[in-house]
Amino acid sequence: AQSVSQHNHHVILSEAASLELGCNYSYGGTVNLFWYVQYPGQHLQLLLKYFSGDPLVKGIKGFEAEFIKSKFSFNLRKPSVQWSDTAEYFCAVKHSGGGADGLTFGKGTHLIIQP
Amino acid sequence: DAGVTQSPTHLIKTRGQQVTLRCSPKSGHDTVSWYQQALGQGPQFIFQYYEEEERQRGNFPDRFSGHQFPNYSSELNVNALLLGDSALYLCASSLWTANQPQHFGDGTRLSIL
Numbered sequence: 034a035q036s037v038s039q040h041n042h043h044v045i046l047s048e049a050a051s052l053e054l055g056c057n058y059s060y061g062g063t064v065n066l067f068w069y070v071q072y073p074g075q076h077l078q079l080l081l082k083y084f085s086g087d088p089l090v091k092g093i094k095g096f097e098a099e100f101i102k103s104k105f106s107f108n109l110r111k112p113s114v115q116w117s118d119t120a121e122y123f124c125a126v127k128h129s130g131g132g133a134d135g136l137t138f139g140k141g142t143h144l145i146i147q148p
Numbered sequence: 149d150a151g152v153t154q155s156p157t158h159l160i161k162t163r164g165q166q167v168t169l170r171c172s173p174k175s176g177h178d179t180v181s182w183y184q185q186a187l188g189q190g191p192q193f194i195f196q197y198y199e200e201e202e203r204q205r206g207n208f209p210d211r212f213s214g215h216q217f218p219n220y221s222s223e224l225n226v227n228a229l230l231l232g233d234s235a236l237y238l239c240a241s242s243l244w245t246a247n248q249p250q251h252f253g254d255g256t257r258l259s260i261l
Contacts, residue, residue: 037190067249076152077191077238077252084247123190129247135181135193135206136240136250 056124173241
């Protein structure tokens with residue numbers, strides 16, 4: 034069974050600091066990878082996705098992630114965080130392609146940005 | 149463009165009861181997936197529906213069942229509720245045939261007393 038591991042459950046940063054959230058997955062096949070964000074009181078929103086091609090993907094709000102196949106990793110980065118980035122961040126994986134496949138999520142990282 | 153809508157937003161039940169949660173997918177989507185998110189955890193996949201059939205199922209007991217209607221909307225039914233079923237239940241919609249991400253609704257908060 035596939036699994037997703039997010040290394041940090043709670044992260045506290047000051048505004049303008051750089052951010053990197055770790056994500057590793059276990060799955061022996063071709064995958065699609067996602068980062069979702071859940072702002073307080075809001076639904077899960079897609080930050081960025083990787084399906085194929087360039088392993089460095091850019092998402093909304095200045096976030097990016099790099100897929101390193103050899104390390105089974107898909108870390109999320111942002112050069113300079115803002116107070117409004119305070120949220121819960123989830124890494125998720127599914128088998129590549131369309132058709133039946135639910136997402137497997139990590140446990141999430143609670144990010145707090147201090148002004 | 150309507151996103152994924154779920155009802156009700158909150159629900160309180162007692163142990164042993166049965167509950168039905170509802171989901172309308174984003175316009176143009178044909179596939180609905182259901183997830184359970186316990187407090188402090190990531191969402192866990194329950195099952196996925198396409199063409200009114202359950203296509204894939206996660207590690208959940210038969211007490212959890214679902215249905216998809218011809219208009220692509222879906223229901224999640226849970227029988228013989230347990231205290232451990234207290235969670236946020238999320239519905240997500242997507243397209244079956246393409247590499248497209250799933251779009252999530254706001255969820256239904258189910259509390260079991």
